[in-house]
Amino acid sequence: MHNDPIAHFLTWTTYGTWLPGDERGWISNDTPGVQPPKPGLAENCQNRLADDTFILIKTQRRRVKLSIESRANFKGWHIHALNVRTNHVHVVIVAPNESGKSIIADFKRWCTRDLKATDSHRTKWWTRGGSARHIFTETQLEDIINYVLHGQ
Numbered sequence: 001m002h003n004d005p006i007a008h009f010l011t012w013t014t015y016g017t018w019l020p021g022d023e024r025g026w027i028s029n030d031t032p033g034v035q036p037p038k039p040g041l042a043e044n045c046q047n048r049l050a051d052d053t054f055i056l057i058k059t060q061r062r063r064v065k066l067s068i069e070s071r072a073n074f075k076g077w078h079i080h081a082l083n084v085r086t087n088h089v090h091v092v093i094v095a096p097n098e099s100g101k102s103i104i105a106d107f108k109r110w111c112t113r114d115l116k117a118t119d120s121h122r123t124k125w126w127t128r129g130g131s132a133r134h135i136f137t138e139t140q141l142e143d144i145i146n147y148v149l150h151g152q
């Protein structure tokens with residue numbers, strides 16, 4: 001196995017679409033692994049949302065895709081796969097000397113800027129953070145690219 005990752009597999013969700021306690025399982029900052037559903041927690045989180053749940057419509061999905069591609073091109077990063085869904089985004093990317101979390105933050109900033117042109121009243125577009133996994137082998141890279149492009 002390599003010491004340094006050959007790519008990053010990044011995922012982040014739109015605001016309010018995958019809350020702590022979710023019936024599909026959820027990620028806790030305090031406990032490793034996927035957590036089991038907790039309906040009461042999910043309901044409590046839903047009631048505390050600061051803005052409406054955000055679902056990307058077709059034109060917004062296209063805008064997010066173009067924003068990510070443009071930013072990656074500007075930074076000299078190579079995108080292997082990109083899939084913008086209605087409630088989440090997947091990116092497989094090579095970005096030497098960058099952490100996955102910093103790439104997610106950068107993409108979310110630029111996507112938000114571009115999305116504000118579609119809805120200037122919205123205050124929350126994305127959930128906090130996201131998933132940044134390292135890819136170490138060509139086999140892993142191929143499998144994840146296949147998942148992002150064809151497994152959705």
